[in-house]
Amino acid sequence: MATEQTEVTVRDAGLWSAAVPLLESLVEDRVASRLTDGDATLWGADAEPEAAIRLSWTTLHKTSRPLIGEIETLRAQLRSDGIDRVVLAGMGGSSLAPEVITNTEGVSLTVLDTTDPDQVADALAGDLERTVVVVSSKSGTTVETDSHRRIFAKAFADTGIDAASRFVVVTDPGSPLAELARAQGYRKVFLADPNVGGRYSALTAFGLVPAGLAGADVARLLDQAAGVAPALGADSADNPALRLAAALGAAHAGGAEKVVLADSGSGIVGFGDWAEQLIAESTGKQGTGLLPVVAEGPDAPGFADAGGDATAVAVGEAVPGAAIAVSGPLGAQLLLWEYAVATAGRLLGINPFDQPDVEAAKRAARALLDHPDAPAATAEPTKVVGPVEVYAPEGSPAEGGLADVLRRFVDAASAAGRGYVSVQAYLDRITDASAAVLRAELARRTGSQVTFGWGPRFLHSTGQYHKGGHPNGVFLQLTGNVEDDIDVPDRPYSLGVLQLAQALGDGQVLAETGRPVLRLHLTDRAAGLAEVVRAVQELNE
Numbered sequence: 001m002a003t004e005q006t007e008v009t010v011r012d013a014g015l016w017s018a019a020v021p022l023l024e025s026l027v028e029d030r031v032a033s034r035l036t037d038g039d040a041t042l043w044g045a046d047a048e049p050e051a052a053i054r055l056s057w058t059t060l061h062k063t064s065r066p067l068i069g070e071i072e073t074l075r076a077q078l079r080s081d082g083i084d085r086v087v088l089a090g091m092g093g094s095s096l097a098p099e100v101i102t103n104t105e106g107v108s109l110t111v112l113d114t115t116d117p118d119q120v121a122d123a124l125a126g127d128l129e130r131t132v133v134v135v136s137s138k139s140g141t142t143v144e145t146d147s148h149r150r151i152f153a154k155a156f157a158d159t160g161i162d163a164a165s166r167f168v169v170v171t172d173p174g175s176p177l178a179e180l181a182r183a184q185g186y187r188k189v190f191l192a193d194p195n196v197g198g199r200y201s202a203l204t205a206f207g208l209v210p211a212g213l214a215g216a217d218v219a220r221l222l223d224q225a226a227g228v229a230p231a232l233g234a235d236s237a238d239n240p241a242l243r244l245a246a247a248l249g250a251a252h253a254g255g256a257e258k259v260v261l262a263d264s265g266s267g268i269v270g271f272g273d274w275a276e277q278l279i280a281e282s283t284g285k286q287g288t289g290l291l292p293v294v295a296e297g298p299d300a301p302g303f304a305d306a307g308g309d310a311t312a313v314a315v316g317e318a319v320p321g322a323a324i325a326v327s328g329p330l331g332a333q334l335l336l337w338e339y340a341v342a343t344a345g346r347l348l349g350i351n352p353f354d355q356p357d358v359e360a361a362k363r364a365a366r367a368l369l370d371h372p373d374a375p376a377a378t379a380e381p382t383k384v385v386g387p388v389e390v391y392a393p394e395g396s397p398a399e400g401g402l403a404d405v406l407r408r409f410v411d412a413a414s415a416a417g418r419g420y421v422s423v424q425a426y427l428d429r430i431t432d433a434s435a436a437v438l439r440a441e442l443a444r445r446t447g448s449q450v451t452f453g454w455g456p457r458f459l460h461s462t463g464q465y466h467k468g469g470h471p472n473g474v475f476l477q478l479t480g481n482v483e484d485d486i487d488v489p490d491r492p493y494s495l496g497v498l499q500l501a502q503a504l505g506d507g508q509v510l511a512e513t514g515r516p517v518l519r520l521h522l523t524d525r526a527a528g529l530a531e532v533v534r535a536v537q538e539l540n541e
């Protein structure tokens with residue numbers, strides 16, 4: 001049952017009494033109304049230039065209205081041409097919102113936010129005669145999205161379909177993608193509001209166009225946001241976003257930097273995946289921040305049994321074990337969390353609108369693509385256990401079986417004190433979906449908080465926090481052999497090569513910042529995953 005009432009309840013009495021003084025200061029400083037009015041001084045002088053071009057999201061429930069008609073018209077035209085399958089190529093802020101919107105409404109959208117050749121092959125195998133591809137990129141330069149565009153252009157051409165008529169672009173004015181779309185005569189270009197950053201763009205063209213073309217009721221989403229907007233802009237202790245920000249800020253000050261999210265009957269499907277990027281990329285920097293941990297549900301390990309380093313937040317009803325509960329329909333929750341996270345950024349003393357550590361991993365991946373013979377790309381495994389090659393952190397012992405290697409590795413998270421384990425699977429999230437069980441399995445057996453992300457998708461979400469946030473994580477990377485690779489047209493690499501370079505590049509950057517990285521490469525994906533799960537299950541035997 002969807003929860004219609006939008007409210008934030010802080011159920012933990014200790015947390016609430018720590019939050020009240022922060023809440024009072026936010027009200028006194030008129031943070032909510034200043035945010036609504038676009039006051040870029042809220043995060044200090046260093047953040048001001050960036051904030052000055054990032055605050056238009058507070059009024060999108062009004063300014064995005066004209067898009068609704070445009071989307072409906074295009075959808076009707078596509079339908080009359082027999083085109084009713086929508087594929088979205090986009091990373092992070094350019095795909096996470098449409099994914100949660102369409103999943104919540106139960107309408108079909110194929111989201112491509114991967115470089116896994118197998119997963120891309122799946123999308124290519126759909127009926128191309130009925131397919132439109134929405135290419136979404138604010139910068140217009142994101143390598144994954146550009147690769148998908150090239151691959152689909154070739155596939156359309158190979159099938160005798162006029163590719164230009166099948167591409168719809170969402171991008172910022174003046175981006176290289178906007179120029180290319182114009183030059184190639186793509187079917188339609190939606191220029192988004194450039195004064196909204198990627199992770200705050202759910203209610204811009206980035207969220208609304210793909211979701212609307214797929215058939216979601218995006219007008220209702222704006223109505224839901226409009227319904228809560230006055231409360232979010234109010235300098236009042238009843239403001240739900242200020243309450244949430246104050247509670248998260250107080251929790252962080254008290255040593256709980258992790259935020260464990262679990263759905264508790266909100267009716268929203270996959271909200272945590274969207275909130276993850278907002279929270280991690282906005283706050284995880286300068287050695288501080290809030291680490292989002294998406295739990296499978298309120299009964300999953302890490303939620304009700306969260307330790308002192310974590311706050312359990314229910315999305316939906318206030319359930320036992322939740323310190324905080326946030327209810328409300330999707331459109332309202334999107335805007336509420338944006339206000340809350342931007343405000344928490346002020347309490348944490350960081351700039352919630354930049355992502356300073358994301359570029360480092362992109363650079364490292366590019367360097368590996370340029371120098372495929374670099375040591376990182378040609379290293380030999382430390383050991384091989386059946387279908388699993390082990391690449392252990394430098395200097396760490398590798399004796400024993402896979403479970404011994406893993407035990408020593410995850411122990412480093414507990415040794416770091418309040419540490420966490422991050423599982424990063426550079427695999428196919430459809431065929432290799434079983435990898436996701438590792439989150440709960442590891443959390444149950446280690447007692448540490450455990451995050452799970454699909455690579456390279458998470459690089460555009462929690463990736464910023466892992467490199468820039470509290471430096472107490474250990475990182476378990478999973479990579480796998482590729483059976484049928486896909487060349488990226490007019491580029492000197494294939495998807496498989498790019499995917500591995502992304503894993504190695506990010507691993508390198510993590511290691512350079514002193515964060516332990518263990519890579520397990522699955523020479524046979526299914527058998528390798530089974531072996532890894534078995535080893536994890538042996539951990540506390």
Ligand SMILES: O=P(O)(O)OC[C@H]1O[C@](O)(CO)[C@@H](O)[C@@H]1O
Nearest residue numbers: 092093094137138139142198460
């Ligand atoms: O929309 P773009 O420019 O392709 O970027 C996609 C994503 O990549 C990031 O810039 C960081 O990786 C995100 O902030 C953003 O949402």
